[in-house]
Amino acid sequence: MRVLVIGGGGREHALVWKIRQSPKVTDIYCAPGNAGTAEIAKNVPIPADQIDQLLEFAEKNDIGLTVVGPEQPLVMGIVDRFEEKGLRVFGPTARAAELEGSKAFSKDIMKKYGLPTAEYKTFASHELAQRYFDKETGPMVVKASGLAAGKGVILCRNAEEGLKAVDTIMKDKSFGEAGDQVVIEEFLEGQEVSVLAFSDGNTVLLMDSAQDHKAAWDGDQGPNTGGMGAYSPAPVFTDIMRQKVRDKIMLPLVRAMKSEGRPYKGILYAGLMLTTMGPKILEFNARFGDPETQPLLVRMASDIVPLFEACIDGTLDQCELEW
Ligand SMILES: Nc1ncnc2c1ncn2[C@@H]1O[C@H](COP(=O)(O)OP(=O)(O)O)[C@@H](O)[C@H]1O
Numbered sequence: 001m002r003v004l005v006i007g008g009g010g011r012e013h014a015l016v017w018k019i020r021q022s023p024k025v026t027d028i029y030c031a032p033g034n035a036g037t038a039e040i041a042k043n044v045p046i047p048a049d050q051i052d053q054l055l056e057f058a059e060k061n062d063i064g065l066t067v068v069g070p071e072q073p074l075v076m077g078i079v080d081r082f083e084e085k086g087l088r089v090f091g092p093t094a095r096a097a098e099l100e101g102s103k104a105f106s107k108d109i110m111k112k113y114g115l116p117t118a119e120y121k122t123f124a125s126h127e128l129a130q131r132y133f134d135k136e137t138g139p140m141v142v143k144a145s146g147l148a149a150g151k152g153v154i155l156c157r158n159a160e161e162g163l164k165a166v167d168t169i170m171k172d173k174s175f176g177e178a179g180d181q182v183v184i185e186e187f188l189e190g191q192e193v194s195v196l197a198f199s200d201g202n203t204v205l206l207m208d209s210a211q212d213h214k215a216a217w218d219g220d221q222g223p224n225t226g227g228m229g230a231y232s233p234a235p236v237f238t239d240i241m242r243q244k245v246r247d248k249i250m251l252p253l254v255r256a257m258k259s260e261g262r263p264y265k266g267i268l269y270a271g272l273m274l275t276t277m278g279p280k281i282l283e284f285n286a287r288f289g290d291p292e293t294q295p296l297l298v299r300m301a302s303d304i305v306p307l308f309e310a311c312i313d314g315t316l317d318q319c320e321l322e323w
Pocket residue numbers: 118141143149150151152153155185186187188189192214224271282283
């Protein structure tokens with residue numbers, strides 16, 4: 001089978017590295033890829049958000065499986081477009097990927113179905129968001145609701161910083177239309193862990209845990225980043241926590257998405273804060289994490305290609321995952 005991986009980060013390098021070990025795979029392409037993927041796959045010079053061109057490439061080159069790395073094409077509906085053409089593609093549809101594409105939507109789902117997450121309020125008007133700080137003094141977290149490449153979240157110690165954050169997101173539009181809505185959240189304390197799972201819309205299969213080095217600079221003194229690097233497993237994440245995360249977070253979420261008419265197939269990634277009250281959800285992502293994918297896939301013993309196929313076919317209940 002010929003496989004196409006979409007994206008050009010460290011995540012996609014790790015995906016290509018893992019996928020090419022599968023005996024089911026004959027050729028592997030990466031669009032647009034990077035210097036790392038060039039050594040182990042054929043790079044295709046099509047940007048990850050050019051869905052028409054990707055579709056044409058997949059059809060012309062007899063691609064049997066497409067794996068989508070980044071969130072942008074997922075939110076734009078790449079999976080829907082490939083499925084319409086009868087192509088096999090791994091990832092959530094646009095309506096399911098909204099779980100990552102809109103933090104406001106995601107929080108509303110968590111609240112509606114009673115999933116553990118920080119208290120929050122959503123605002124679509126700059127003035128109303130400002131007025132929130134008449135009563136609240138902080139600390140709190142101010143988030144642009146839309147996709148902001150991991151840069152749209154501002155941790156605020158007090159109302160003054162909160163007001164500044166709201167200005168940055170809603171008035172200055174520093175993150176573009178991602179800031180049309182803002183989510184203001186309770187500040188959670190604890191260790192942060194990423195848990196990724198395969199989902200076929202009904203069944204979830206959890207991977208081992210991973211943890212990012214979040215802050216820049218030595219000694220974690222710098223600002224938060226999308227991840228300076230990562231390690232797996234996360235020593236703080238116990239087996240009991242894993243069961244709890246599966247039964248109280250991942251499974252209920254997949255059931256919730258199904259009953260909302262947005263069946264969730266693909267990688268479900270929960271960013272969690274391990275608080276004294278138990279694990280709470282910071283956010284869901286609709287794809288593999290970068291950098292977490294790098295240590296995770298190096299440790300995964302199972303062939304990943306049958307897992308992708310089982311998610312597409314709805315047969316994940318027959319699969320196991322070995323480390
Ligand atoms: N409610 C919260 N309390 C404390 N820290 C938070 C909270 N929400 C987010 N953070 C911090 O901000 C980071 C980014 O927030 P997240 O919701 O994951 O958005 P994104 O990854 O889209 O930027 C998290 O990894 C975490 O370190």
